[in-house]
Amino acid sequence: MLLAADHVRLMARYNAWQNAQVMRAIDGVSRKVLTEDHGAFFGSILGTLNHILWADQMWLSRFDASAAPPETRFEQSTTLTPTGAAWSAERFTTDGRIKAWAGRVHSIDLTGNLTFYSGSVGGEITRPVATCVTHFFNHQTHHRGQVHAMLTRAGLSAPITDLVFMPEEAQ
Structure with a gap:
C-alpha cells in the first residue's frame, strides 16, 4: 500500500475540523445527556468520544514515541x-x-513495518506502517459516525462530515 505524506496531513486537518465541530455541538450539553446510553458499542456520546481520544493517543505513542x-x-x-x-x-x-x-x-516514513504491543490481541504485532x-x-471517522448518530438521536446538532465540504481555512 502506498500512502503519501500529503494525504496524512489532509486527514489530520480533517480530523481536527471534525473534532472542532463536535466540541461546538457538545458545548454546554449536560453530563447526563453526554453519558446517556444510546446502545452504541461504547454506549454514550462521551464514552465514544473518549474512546476515539484514547485510541488516537495510543496510536500517536506508537507513531512518534510520545507518551501514551x-x-x-x-x-x-x-x-x-x-x-x-x-x-x-x-x-x-x-x-x-x-x-x-x-x-x-x-512519505518514506510511511513505508516498512510497525511493531507494537496490542492489548486487543495480548501481544506484539507487526503491520505495515501505511496500514x-x-x-x-x-x-x-468510524466512531465519529456513531457520535453523529447519537447527537442526532439526542436532538443535538450534528456536524457536517463530508471531507469535500471542509472549509479552505481548515485545509
Missing part, C-alpha cells in the same frame, strides 16, 4: 475524561499533536 494516554487498558478507554469540557480540552491538545506529527511525516496510519484515521 494515562490509562492504557482498552477497558478504560471510555472514561479518559469525565466531562465534555475536559474532553474538549484534551481533544484540542491531541489534535495539535496529530497535526504536528503529520507535518513532520515524509496502521490508514487505520488510525479510519478509526476516528
